[in-house]
Amino acid sequence: MRLLNAQTKQFEEFFDETPPYAILSHTWGSNELTFKQMEQSGYTPSRKIDGCCEQALKDDLMYVWADTCCIDKSSSAELSEAINSMYAWYAASDMCYAYLSDVPHRIEIEKEDSGFSKSRWFTRGWTLQELIAPRDVAFYDESWKLIGRKSSFTKDEHFTKLLSRVTRINFWVLKHRRSLDHFSVAQRMSWAACRTTTRVEDVAYSLLGLFGVNMPLLYGEGPRAFVRLQEEILKNSDDESIFAWDFDSSPLLEGGRHTFMCQLFASSPADFASCMDLKACIPAGVRPSHYTLTNKGLHIEADVWTSPLDSSLVFARLNCAPHDREGSRMSLALPLLRSKDNDMLFFRPWGPPALVSSNLFSDTLAHIYLHRSINHPLVFFESGLGIELSFKQDCRQPGRYNLAQKIKEFYPVTWSGLMPRGFVSHPQLNVDFEHQNILFSIDTEENWKNRPNYVVWLEYRYTALPPEQRLVPKKLKCRASLLHRGNSLAEAIMQSRGAIEAALDWQEALDLGDSKLSFRVDNSYKRTWELHIEVAK
Helix, strand or coil: EEEEECCCCCECCCCCCCCCCEECCCCCCCCCCHHHHHHHHHHCHHHHHHHHHHHHCCCCCCCCCCCCCCCCCCCCHHHHHHHHHHHHHHHCCCCEEECCCCCCCCCCCCCCCCCCCCHHHHHHHHHHHHCCCCCCCEEEECCCCCCEEEEEHHHHHHHHHHHHHHHHCCCHCCCCCCCCCHHCCCHHHHHCCCCECCCCCCCHHHHHHCCCCCCCCCCCCHHHHHHHHHHHHHHHHCCHHHHHCCCCCCCCCCCCCCCCCCCCCCCCHHHCCCCCCEEECCCCCCCCCEEECCCCCEEEEEEEECCCCCCCEEECCCCEEHHHHCCCCEEEEEEEECCCCCCCEEECCCCCCCCEEECCCCCCEEEECCCCCCCCCCCCECCCCCEEEECCCCCCCECCHHHCCEEEEEEEEHHHHCCCCCCECCCCCCEEECCCEEEEEECCCCCCCCEEEEEEEEEEEEEHHHHCEEEEEEEEEEEEEECCCCCCCCHHHCCCCCHHHHHHEEEECCCCCEEEEEEECCCCCCCEEEEEEEEEE
């Protein structure tokens, strides 16, 4: 390890025992002192490095380490060793100095929109491990005046709680009272969800220490680096929360983020933004899964349930659950699409994991392969039908409603593009039929405490014109039914042995107590019909 002598400003290298040292955490600026510059011209005074050395000497530490000048970045071998060792180096430091160069002196730090909480330091990918790994982190403003300190001492708890609030990282992790293994892969990924790096590959490389893995650096590989990170994590963990990315989002094609891809792994930590309360837990009677990466995809033993509404759709139970659902009769399950060519090969569609009844599963594990492809080609068809939900004469929620946020189940999942894009898609969609049952449930709990959830059932008949990839509407029958809270649409269909007609009490207009749900079809255009689902007083 190459350290900088805080007094002489000269480098010294240590190969066996390393002396006590302080380590710098910061964000890069435009005029950083680099190893190459020091080799050529010697030490040049720098406010950042000078301040770090001065503070180290005050703390009776003779050596400091800073990534700006202590790594020879012209050596790919040295850079790779440093990045793979960095978490350990920060953890082994006697003191870490977090220098916030954009925070002025005597700033109010308690306010949520303070200059402290909005510091660039909290948005960078590398500073995540630099906050978690060291036991003691002292924060300094632009003038090297102490802002506060994260440590295991009681006197620093108030400031540590502030850091927890700003970063959304568990307080006990920051206090080093709980190990990282106590938190699921998805939870740890969520801590990095709002952080960015200059190089796209560093999104993955900056997280190596957080998951205790090592891997070679391949700058130029782009987003593939984050996929490799997840593959490395799977080699050492049976935590299936790694597949739970996008949890609690809508299964609809919202914003186009997953519209053109079927992929098993997340694209970035941002996909785990809603997973901060997702705990790893193995349901009773279920043993941890065995993973093997093969040329067909990820070979996994999974407890699966085939939907009676769509024979190509199965749900694979995951050994994780939201904190408030742990131990409940609900399970988190991953929707998967079966390949037409291989009954054991499945694709993960764009839909998020779903909370479904544990009764759907038999605790019998099946051997399946999950395709890993990114941007797996999808076949798109113009559906001839678009769906919109609106509320009228409702003072609490006037106007149109963001339906995407409230759809928790949608069958068949390949038809979710009806809302609102009007397209259906599938890796291998075959439209050699002219009739489709479409069902989806709407969760009203957050906005109407006394209103039950409800289900919409559409019987859609059309003429298929595959050469033009277009469906022409012929008939649309619309019905709805109430759904008791705590029940899932999948469970209701299963209990009726797949008979939709008998599953629920279907009505052409639905009384919701304080309002009424009705359907209106606009078929003025023969090529495309519009279905308006209206809730009004």
